Amino acid sequence: MGKILVIAEHRNGKLSEGTLELCKVAKEIASATGNTPAAAVFAKDDSIAKELAQYIPEVLSAVDAKFEYYTADAYSQAIRAVVEGNDVKGVVIAHSYDGVDFAGKTAMAIGAGIVSGVNKFEAKDGKVIFTRNIFNGKLQEQRSAKTDKFVVTVEKGAWDKEPSGSAGAVNSVAVSVGEVRTKVKEVIETTKGAVDISQAKVIIAGGRGTKDADKYKATVIALAQKLNGEYGASRAVVDAGWTDHARQIGQSGKTVSPDLYIGVGISGAIQHVAGMKSAKCIVAVNKDPEAPIFNIATYGIVGDLFEVVPAMLEELNK
Ligand SMILES: Cc1cc2nc3c(=O)[nH]c(=O)nc-3n(C[C@H](O)[C@H](O)[C@H](O)COP(=O)(O)OP(=O)(O)OC[C@H]3O[C@@H](n4cnc5c(N)ncnc54)[C@H](O)[C@@H]3O)c2cc1C
Structure with missing residues (x-):
């Protein structure tokens, strides 16, 4: 019996919410394939590992000052050591x-095939088959x-x-991290002070x-400002970097239920609709x-x- 291993994400000493979704994924894959779910945490102390143990039966904790900030070099070396x-x-x-x-670096390091951006899986004849969206x-x-x-x-x-x-x-697992070629000098929070659009009317x-x-x-x-409202976005807009994630509406963003929602150039994919279908009045421009x-x-x-x-x-200007 092997392990299905989650790699925990954390920032500023806080476990990411997405890691709890990964715990569910690992649990389901483990139960469908006769393996056990586990998680690995690479951090500067073991407080996050202790927190994560509330969600998964086993946490492998590697502690090193080099894990204070995420770097691809340190993570892929650490994962390789844990997998070995x-x-x-x-x-x-x-x-x-x-x-x-x-x-990708991790897959290379451990000689494994990679499937990215999955949203479903099934286990068949000892293989795990993943489903992912393509072409938007x-x-x-x-x-x-x-x-x-x-x-x-x-996918989140x-x-x-x-x-x-x-x-x-x-x-505890002993991991010796060699050269880390990336140095994090400063972490700048782009969404600091961002509005909570879930409360907007x-x-x-x-x-x-x-x-x-x-x-x-x-x-x-411009239209949001004219109507004294908030502006939001589909994930396509957030991924393109036209606005920040705090304004994303949908399954992997915010759930909103304003009195008025106007969707402009949005197709209405199921994942977007999941976050706005309870708006009282929905106007669509497409x-x-x-x-x-x-x-x-x-x-x-x-x-x-x-x-x-x-x-x-x-018209509004009139
Ligand atoms: C696990 C998972 C989670 C996801 N979570 C979210 C989420 O939280 N939120 C989210 O939004 N998406 C989410 N998605 C992505 C979702 O599936 C869609 O890809 C996304 O919502 C599409 O965004 P869009 O409507 O802006 O783009 P598109 O689907 O490309 O639609 C653009 C629309 O604009 C219209 N258009 C183009 N030009 C004009 C014009 N000049 N005038 C008028 N209309 C025009 C087109 O007709 C089209 O309908 C998720 C996907 C997955 C797999």
Whole structure:
């Protein structure tokens, strides 16, 4: 019986919420494949490992000053040492900026196949087959690693969080970290002081249809300011860096229920709708009459947002 090993994410001494989702994934894969779930924590002390033991039966804790800040070099070396010292069958990593950064390096280091950005799995004939979205969620594909071990990165929000209640063991592991070629000089929080859009009464949300950061600002943000509301975004917009994650609405973002939600250039993917379907009045602006957002809209405007939004602003200015 081997281990399905979660790699915990933490920052500023705080365990990430996503790691609790990974605990659930590891538990499910372990139970479907006859393995055991475990997690590895690389940190400057063992306080996070102790916290994580409430969610998973075994935590392997490696303590080193080099783990104070995340670096791909330190993490991939540490994971390699843990995998070599334990019978690890699968490594479960968050599909986050950090996770994607070290997952490939880790797969190389331990000689495992990697599947990235998964949102489902099934176990068949001893193999774990993962499902992931491709072409912006329009299609799904199934993949499995050809190697005995696998590394997988898991989409945020695809699984629920594992509830606390486990009284897991914390086992120290000795890891000697060699050269780390990245030095973290400062951590700058981009979302510091960000608003909590989940409390807003009026939300204008923009999607990929707004084309770029400047046009998103000229349409979505301008309309939000005019209506004294907040602006929000689909994940496509957040991933493109046009606004920050605190404004993402949906399964892996915020759940909102404003009196008025106006979706501009948003298709209405199921993961987005999960976060806004309880809005009292939903207005959708989309040039595609078949866009799924129209299925839940109170009012639908089929048209080019670059004509519709300026017309709305002009009326409001009057
Ligand atoms: C596990 C998981 C979690 C996810 N979590 C979230 C989440 O929390 N939130 C989220 O939003 N997504 C989430 N997604 C992604 C989701 O599946 C979609 O990919 C995403 O919502 C698409 O964003 P979009 O509607 O902006 O882009 P698209 O789907 O590309 O839609 C753009 C829309 O703009 C319209 N358009 C283009 N040009 C114009 C124009 N000039 N005028 C008017 N309309 C125009 C198009 O017709 C199209 O309908 C998640 C996916 C997964 C797998």
